[in-house]
Amino acid sequence: MLLHGCKPGFEEALARELAGMGHLATKRGRGWLLSTGAPAAETALVEDIGADLCFATFTAAAPAWLEASSVNALTGALRDWFAAAFRTVRVGDAGWPAVFLAAPEIEGLGGRVRVFRDAWLAGMAPRMGRVFRLVRTEDVAPMTPGTGLLAYFTEFNQLHTATRFRGWGQRRMRDDPQAPSRSYLKIEEAFLIMGREPGQGETVTDLGAAPGGWSYAAAQRGAQVTAVDNGPLKAGAANHPLIEHLKTDAFKHRPEGEHGCDWLLCDMIEDPRRVLGEILLPWLDHGWCRRFVVNFKVGHGDPVALVERLRDPRHGLAARCATLRLRQLHHDREEITAMGERRLGPPF
Ligand SMILES: C[S@@+](CC[C@H](N)C(=O)[O-])C[C@H]1O[C@@H](n2cnc3c(N)ncnc32)[C@H](O)[C@@H]1O
Missing domain, CATH: 3.40.50.150 (Vaccinia Virus protein VP39)
Known part of the structure; x- marks a missing residue:
């Protein structure tokens, strides 16, 4: 199974684009969808640097779904899940990315996710030792396929998470006051x-x-x-x-x-x-x-x-x-x- 992010309102476009590549959309919400496809096709979409998806903003392999009754309980669940999932991962000197994203158009969710991220990081530091020092918090999934933490919040107490993912490169750019147009x-x-x-x-x-x-x-x-x-x-x-x-x-x-x-x-x-x-x-x-x-x-x-x-x-x-x-x-x-x-x- 794969998890993909997209612009809100383009879930159907992404589902159709994926269908043309042999992946079936199985579940979706505002700004994301899950798909299944042949294992080799799924691997290629996450790992192949030459792969191309137009309507996705990131793609993650084998996502897990975590839900809890409180933010504290969800923080703990994500720490436990990640500690188990990351146990066998070897981290190079370049470190590993931690990407916390909020589903679009849910008031206050973006701010809450940042608070959640900081609490999660603070709790992981004593559990991970040296490897924790190599974490890089990122606003978007990096374009190079890699291993780290991706947490995509669909609600205040629900998230998809994965350790293997790639971004497709889209990001908000900084404006230049001399630039004549958006x-x-x-x-x-x-x-x-x-x-x-x-x-x-x-x-x-x-x-x-x-x-x-x-x-x-x-x-x-x-x-x-x-x-x-x-x-x-x-x-x-x-x-x-x-x-x-x-x-x-x-x-x-x-x-x-x-x-x-x-x-x-x-x-x-x-x-x-x-x-x-x-x-x-x-x-x-x-x-x-x-x-x-x-x-x-x-x-x-x-x-x-x-x-x-x-x-x-x-x-x-x-x-x-x-x-x-x-x-x-x-x-x-x-x-x-x-x-x-x-x-x-x-x-x-
Ligand atoms: C969206 S704007 C381009 C904005 C520009 N990329 C920028 O960064 O400021 C589209 C432009 O295409 C021009 N345009 C449309 N048809 C054209 C044509 N046949 N020949 C030359 N310019 C054309 C319009 O005059 C308009 O200025």
Whole structure:
């Protein structure tokens, strides 16, 4: 059995995404669900660094369910459960994560979970000795699959817990007062998930750039940015020495030079099929970009159908990519974000 977290309201989307991979959702609540699948498929989803889930925020193996009549009793139950589960685990010098999460939209639960966490940690210190000193409390499950403690509270006196888990990378990002838009947070989150970002001297084309959050994020890293949009650039993106603003149609824009650019960024309120078929695929086919971050607006469409389309070998995005990650970012609303790197070799 696996436990997954997701954005509230996207439990059904996650259940359908998992069903397409052979996992059956067996139980769900606001912001989480349980699934079962073939053992090898479950292991792959938790352990395989190349695995990809769009609508999950974390996935944990073999979760246990603890419930108690009081917070004190629950703290004690989690200490006993964890001490038994962790007895045979070998901890490396990098330590182990302790992640305490609250189900969304339950008033006061987040604050209570932090109090619970501190009480739990204080009680574990004398029981664990040296190993306890290697604990790292984290706000989200780390992206690298690992062993530690994950406690996901569904109520004040109920939680799911597991010792083997991974995060899918989404997290709340810190805003920059000079950033011209909230969209800035999305591109910062995307760079973090990719583990890559535009560097000094790299070239970036930003389609649908205004007011300039994505362009600003790339230019602040020293990249040379071409920002394509009829609208004005604002705040830190306006008159930035590394941003050239072109007031043209993004669908018609072509990068200069035969080698194209290093990064394609695209965040337009447009039909996702047009963005895929008229921008992303041609840019990859012609070798006009090496890496990309493209946001797709789902709007009233079906987000799972869009994910399936992006992954469908017949439409060719996956075949064109050496790496492809689809995520509903923390800062995405009715959107998903595709991040990837073009497969090198002859264009299609
Ligand atoms: C969501 S905003 C982009 C926000 C931007 N990523 C940021 O961080 O500030 C979408 C932008 O796409 C632009 N856009 C939509 N269709 C376009 C097109 N065909 N050509 C150029 N820009 C377009 C709009 O003018 C709008 O400024």
